[in-house]
Amino acid sequence: MCRLFGQHAHPDVDACAPLCGAENALRFQSHRHPHGWGIGWYVEGAPSVRRGLLPAHADDAFVAAGREIRSSVVIAHVRDASIGPVRHENTHPFAYGRWLFAHNGTVARWRDDDRVRVAIEAEIDPDLRRDIRGDTDSERCFLLFLTRLRARGGLVLPGLDDVRRALADTTRAVVALADAVPSPKPTSLTLLVSDGRILAACRRGRTLHLSCDAGPRHALVVASERIGPGAWSEVPEDGFVGTEDGRSAVRGPLA
DSSP states (O other): OOEEEEEEEOTTSOSHIIIIISTTOHHHHTTTSOSOEEEEEEETTEEEEEEESSOGGGOHHHHHHHHHOOOSEEEEEEOOOSSSOSSGGGOSSEEETTEEEEEESOOTTTTTOHHHHHHHHHTSOHHHHTTOOSSOHHHHHHHHHHHHHHHTTOSSSOOHHHHHHHHHHHHHHHHHHHSSSOOSSOOOOEEEEEOSSOEEEEOSSSOOEEEEEOSTTOEEEEESSOOSSSOOEEOOTTEEEEESSSSSOEEEEOO
16 A cells, blocks of 8 residues: 645645644655655646655655645655555656656556556557556556546646546546456555646545645645644545645545
8 A cells, every 4th residue: 555645735835744744744654655755746837756765754855855845736655565666667656748646556466467467558548658667557557547538638738527537437447457357455546646737536445535725825635644633524435536726626426
C-alpha cells in the first residue's frame, strides 16, 4: 500500500503543513510507507516534480520541497513498494505533459501472470506506451487513463466530467483484464490526477478522505488518511470527487 495527498487551494494556503508538520502529516505516514516519496506542483502552468528514494521522514529534501511550493495544486505520495523496486522511475507522482498522477493500490495478478501486464499495455495508445519508463502497474494505469481521456476529446483543457469518465473507463478496463480470474486480492485503484486546473480522485479498494473549505482561502483536499484537525469525510467505495476551481467539489459515484 501507499499513501497519497492532493490539494487544490488558494496559492497562499500552506502546503508544507499537511505534508510535513500537521498531525499525521504525510511525512509521518512514511514511517509505514518508507519506499520513497514524490511531490508534484505547478510552476507557470507546468508540473514540477521532486522525488526521493529515502523514506520521507528521513529525507530533508522532502521538507525542502514542501517549503518551496507556491501552487494552487499539489499532489504528493509516499510509497510502500508492492510492485517494482525502489527507483525514481517507479516513484509517484508520474507526469506527462500537464498531467500528474498518483495511485494507491495494486492491480490483481500483476506479479503472478505476465498476461495481465501485456493486456493492459495493449490498451495504451502506442505513442504513450513508448513513454513507459518503470516497472509498476501504476504507471501503466496512468497511461491508460491518458489514452481514455484522449479518446474523450483530448488531453488539453478537458472538462471535469471528461476526467471522471476517463477514470471510470480506466478502472473498468483494468478490472476486466486483471480480475477476469478470481484473486485473493482483487484490484485496488484509488487514483488521483491533475492538470493544474482540475484535481480529481476516485476510490476503489483503498481509503480516501475529503476536506473542503469554501472560504476566501479555499482548499479542497483529498488524502488516504485524515491529516490535521479539519473536518474530514470519507469518500465512499467506487466514489469520485473533483474540482475545477478548488472552491466547489463535485461528489458522486465514479461511473
